[in-house]
Amino acid sequence: VGDSADFDREVESICPFCGVGCQISLKIKDDKVKYVEGINGPANEGRLCVKGRFGFDYIHHDHRLTKPLIRREDAPAKGLNVDPANWQEFFREATWDEALDFAAKGLMDIGGTGVAGFGSAKCTNEEAYLFQKMIRQGFGHNNVDHCTRLCHASSVAALMENVGSGAVTATFNEIENADVAIAIGCNPIENHPVAATYFKQFTKRGGKLIVMDPRGQALKRFSSHMLQFRPGTDVSMLNAIMHVIVEEELYDKQYIEAYTENWEAEKAHLKDFTPEKMAEVCGIDAETLRDVARTFAGANAAMIFWGMGVSQHIHGTDNSRCLISLALMTGQLGRSGAGLHPLRGQNNVQGASDAGLIPMFLPDYQSVMNDGVRSAFTDVWKSGDFSSEKGLTVTEIMDAVHDGDIKGMYVLGENPAMSDPDVEHARDALAKLEHLVVQDIFITETANYADVILPASAFAEKSGTVTNTNRQVQMGRPAVPPPGEAREDWWIEVELAKRLGLGWNYQSPADVFAEMKLNMKSLDNITWERLERENAVTYPSLSPEDPGQAIVFADGFPRPDGRARFTPASIIAPDDVPDAQYPMILTTGRQLEHWHTGSMTRRSKVLDGLEPEANCSLHPSTLRKLGVTAGEHVRLSTKRGSIEIMAREDRAVSPDMVFLPFAYVEAAANILTNPAVDPYGKIPEFKFSAVKVEAVQTQ
Ligand code: SF4
Numbered sequence: 001v002g003d004s005a006d007f008d009r010e011v012e013s014i015c016p017f018c019g020v021g022c023q024i025s026l027k028i029k030d031d032k033v034k035y036v037e038g039i040n041g042p043a044n045e046g047r048l049c050v051k052g053r054f055g056f057d058y059i060h061h062d063h064r065l066t067k068p069l070i071r072r073e074d075a076p077a078k079g080l081n082v083d084p085a086n087w088q089e090f091f092r093e094a095t096w097d098e099a100l101d102f103a104a105k106g107l108m109d110i111g112g113t114g115v116a117g118f119g120s121a122k123c124t125n126e127e128a129y130l131f132q133k134m135i136r137q138g139f140g141h142n143n144v145d146h147c148t149r150l151c152h153a154s155s156v157a158a159l160m161e162n163v164g165s166g167a168v169t170a171t172f173n174e175i176e177n178a179d180v181a182i183a184i185g186c187n188p189i190e191n192h193p194v195a196a197t198y199f200k201q202f203t204k205r206g207g208k209l210i211v212m213d214p215r216g217q218a219l220k221r222f223s224s225h226m227l228q229f230r231p232g233t234d235v236s237m238l239n240a241i242m243h244v245i246v247e248e249e250l251y252d253k254q255y256i257e258a259y260t261e262n263w264e265a266e267k268a269h270l271k272d273f274t275p276e277k278m279a280e281v282c283g284i285d286a287e288t289l290r291d292v293a294r295t296f297a298g299a300n301a302a303m304i305f306w307g308m309g310v311s312q313h314i315h316g317t318d319n320s321r322c323l324i325s326l327a328l329m330t331g332q333l334g335r336s337g338a339g340l341h342p343l344r345g346q347n348n349v350q351g352a353s354d355a356g357l358i359p360m361f362l363p364d365y366q367s368v369m370n371d372g373v374r375s376a377f378t379d380v381w382k383s384g385d386f387s388s389e390k391g392l393t394v395t396e397i398m399d400a401v402h403d404g405d406i407k408g409m410y411v412l413g414e415n416p417a418m419s420d421p422d423v424e425h426a427r428d429a430l431a432k433l434e435h436l437v438v439q440d441i442f443i444t445e446t447a448n449y450a451d452v453i454l455p456a457s458a459f460a461e462k463s464g465t466v467t468n469t470n471r472q473v474q475m476g477r478p479a480v481p482p483p484g485e486a487r488e489d490w491w492i493e494v495e496l497a498k499r500l501g502l503g504w505n506y507q508s509p510a511d512v513f514a515e516m517k518l519n520m521k522s523l524d525n526i527t528w529e530r531l532e533r534e535n536a537v538t539y540p541s542l543s544p545e546d547p548g549q550a551i552v553f554a555d556g557f558p559r560p561d562g563r564a565r566f567t568p569a570s571i572i573a574p575d576d577v578p579d580a581q582y583p584m585i586l587t588t589g590r591q592l593e594h595w596h597t598g599s600m601t602r603r604s605k606v607l608d609g610l611e612p613e614a615n616c617s618l619h620p621s622t623l624r625k626l627g628v629t630a631g632e633h634v635r636l637s638t639k640r641g642s643i644e645i646m647a648r649e650d651r652a653v654s655p656d657m658v659f660l661p662f663a664y665v666e667a668a669a670n671i672l673t674n675p676a677v678d679p680y681g682k683i684p685e686f687k688f689s690a691v692k693v694e695a696v697q698t699q
Helices: 050-054 096-110 125-139 153-162 172-177 193-204 218-222 234-247 253-259 263-270 275-282 286-297 316-329 349-354 371-381 394-402 423-432 489-499 509-518 528-534 605-610 620-626
Strands: 009-014 023-029 032-038 069-071 091-093 115-118 180-184 208-212 225-227 302-306 339-342 408-412 435-440 452-455 464-467 472-476 536-538 584-589 615-618 633-637 642-649 657-661 674-677 689-695
Touching: 009 472, 032 050, 050 193, 050 605, 069 096, 096 408, 096 435, 096 452, 096 489, 115 125, 115 394, 125 349, 125 371, 125 408, 125 464, 125 489, 125 509, 153 316, 153 339, 172 193, 172 302, 180 193, 180 286, 180 316, 193 208, 193 218, 208 218, 208 286, 225 286, 234 263, 234 275, 234 286, 234 316, 253 316, 263 316, 275 286, 302 316, 316 339, 349 464, 394 423, 408 489, 435 489, 464 509, 472 528, 509 528, 528 536, 615 620, 615 633, 620 642, 620 689
Parallel strands: 115 408, 180 208, 180 302, 208 225, 302 339, 408 435, 435 452, 584 657, 615 642
Antiparallel strands: 009 023, 023 032, 069 091, 069 452, 464 472, 472 536, 584 689, 615 657, 633 642, 633 689
16 A cells, blocks of 8 residues: 555556456556555445455566567477466567467468357456457357356356346345345355455344355354355255245245246255255254254345355256245345345456357347347348357367367467366367467466467556446456557457458447447446446446446346246256265365466465465365375375375365365366366366375475
8 A cells, every 4th residue: 555645646447356346446656556445336335355455466567468479380389388488489579460460360261160269257348249249250150158157157047047137136235235145155255355344244233144165164253054064965955945945834925926937846846855854965954954944034135145166066057046946935036135146256257248258148148049139230240140059168169179170269368278177188179279369468378379379458458348246337447558569458359350351440449338238238328438437337227327226126037927937956966976086075266365277366476475385275184184284295186187285274174175276377276177067057067076185205
């Protein structure tokens, strides 16, 4: 922190990390960000966490890409680690014209379904919209996706199916008006820290917080109930709770009759899930399950929050279906203090999905299979039709690359060489590509495989809108110029599209936003000028003066007959269950200080100083059994591979479990993870793999 003497101007923007979407003021001197303060945004009211406050200096890191790079003809093999200080061995500098011509020609030479694209939830709404448009208009298909596939795709699948909309039904701030809340499979103090402050205030006012997670966590201290259930048994636990609500007739009969369908099937399905039977499965005693059921059903207003502990399973969609059913049967939707809230991960994962950066939907979740929808877009784009088939998802695209069906890729801001499950498979695939265009701010692990690298802009160097977990569309503003010849991402996309013959002529992100509004009803009453003025507007906004609706679905749902649906869920075991060879359970996730694959936070002095070394968490009794002291190294092995990593003692993990953050390239968690996916959301089971843990013998 500093004072006004330390800066010569200040610019308001949005924190680039998590989906909370905190508004910040960047204090600038000599075109460098000196420090950051929280300002009064709707999601943060001045608050920031350690990442938002201290995690910005990566934008000035000397590893930043400052010129377009083309792979040298005599470069060593693709995939070898490119030392940022010695990239000349692998790449040569190019002019923008040369690099863009080369990038476009390589993609066009392959063409059609031989090309696929990964966009990014780190980019703005306008950049996400342009990216999906480029693949659809330029290559005629829908093989375009982004990291929502690794995050909340199963939650969105269940919400779309049963509620008719993939976004939250109430902002997290609505917890202020609740008297009971469930937080399941999420760890907000680490992953959505500013949202967690609202959770804590809620409990201080007497709100009952029911935390459900196989791993203990700091929120436990604030909870009325802590259910540390067995990993992968969410459906049995949730069905048992709903069984009690049915058995004791605690459900909201009027709400069910007025606003839902398929209740009788749900009721019949729940019959067998007695708490006594399910206690055996989930490890939570029957009386606690009954107490939770009564507490939740007895609330005046209750909310359900969930994170990737729910979604990243092969039964992630079923987990979410249960949560939706629980809210529906108790009538906890569509009013103050009630609702469903999947806590979104990245700062623009909601917006990137809204903008159509997914293989089955055009912007606003309009199906690519609907002829009328496609023609509404091609009318605006002034181009011919494109495929009516759903495209391939992230992991399917990697499989297709492996099989030789996809030979060219455009990767903007994603890092599949670190983020994909069974990452050696993804790395093998990337090495097989004939032409890989990577657009990023650093030479990422994925850029190690690139044929051409386009130097892009960090959040503080560009303008554009982002949409947070609360459905709040917010304005990001440029505060400092990009380094060297790096350019704003939208500019790079437009220049590439021109070379693909698409005739794009946008002059600014505002032009793109204006086009998005033509086919996105969610943006009604939200204009670029309004966002410039107000910083944030929540969608839906009912008039140019309406700040937006914090709560939706007061009068029914965007589904046939306006009714939400109960979809019963049965127990499905995790895919890779422990056995004699791999007897423990591996679960992966994030830490407070590091963000995803670490490309930004590990280049931030404060954050990397706080968490400098790759580590995994083990229960003290497990360490004792292994003969390992905290700080020593262990070897983790699954059916996919092995890593060696420093062990940390942590009572929050159960004795049969290992928690492993995925930010560290030197001990990449995804070497170990299982690529099996949920059949609906196509999300990999990052939260459950069978693992062997061994002490590493030191000399
Ligand atoms: Fe940034 Fe999320 Fe922290 Fe807010 S809570 S400062 S958005 S990382």
